[in-house]
Amino acid sequence: MDAAPRERQDRGEVRPQRSPGRQLPLDPQPSRGLEGQRLHRRGRQRQARPEVRVQGRRARGAVTVSHGLRHLALKTRDLAATERFYREVLGLRIAFPHEGMLFLETPGGRDLLNFVETRARFDPAAGGFDHFGLHFPRPRWRKVCARVKAEGIRVHGRRGNTAIYIEDPNGYTVELYCD
Structure with a gap:
């Protein structure tokens, strides 16, 4: 041990020692x-x-x-109807299988939408919940909007050239939007 680290130890300073070849990780x-x-x-x-x-x-x-935000976990009483809506109508993909739950990739593929099956009654608006939004590239957004219309799903609330609001089978308000 050389003199400088020993002096720091004598003064009560502690410095972690690193191997000379170790690089600090960078977030890509x-x-x-x-x-x-x-x-x-x-x-x-x-x-x-x-x-x-x-x-x-x-x-x-x-x-x-x-x-x-990495994922959003929501309750559902009908996992099959929820899966059909999000997969067939909105075109989301299953991220991975799990018994009693549904994990879906959001349109960008980076975040998860998680539904947990429950028998208990629940109110989607409890706790001040208003809505959540799914972002789509414009060409896919147009296809999803056409599918929503073909399914006869009512568009409600605010609407415009880049966003619509619908209700899923559980009563959650879902904003479908593009930039």
């Missing part, structure tokens, strides 16, 4: 707010941390940044 798709790279003092690339402000002051300490 950084989320917004984490753009840009910077060089670590030893020349290695490191992800830049966002500046977080609380009540106008710079926050200190550890910063936790979410990489986004």
Whole structure:
């Protein structure tokens, strides 16, 4: 052990030792707010941390940044009807099989929509739930809208050139939109 680390230990400072060849991992798709790279003092690339402000002051300490919503879990009393609606009408694919549950890939393929079968009565609007949105590329959105119309599913609420609102078999309001 050389003198510098020993002096730090004597003063009560503890620094983790790293092997010289180890690289710090980089997120290949950084989320917004984490753009840009910077060089670590030893020349290695490191992800830049966002500046977080609380009540106008710079926050200190550890910063936790979410990489986004990964899944949404909802209750259903009829798993078969829910599967038919989301697969055949909206064109979503099953992410993976699971008994008593339905896991669907959202249109972008990065997030999951999860339905859990229950016998208990529930109210989709409980707890202030309003709706959730599924984003489609414009050509696919047009096909999905045509399928919704062909199925006789009522479009309700706000509507426009890039979004419609429908109700699924469980009573959840689903926004179908494109950019």
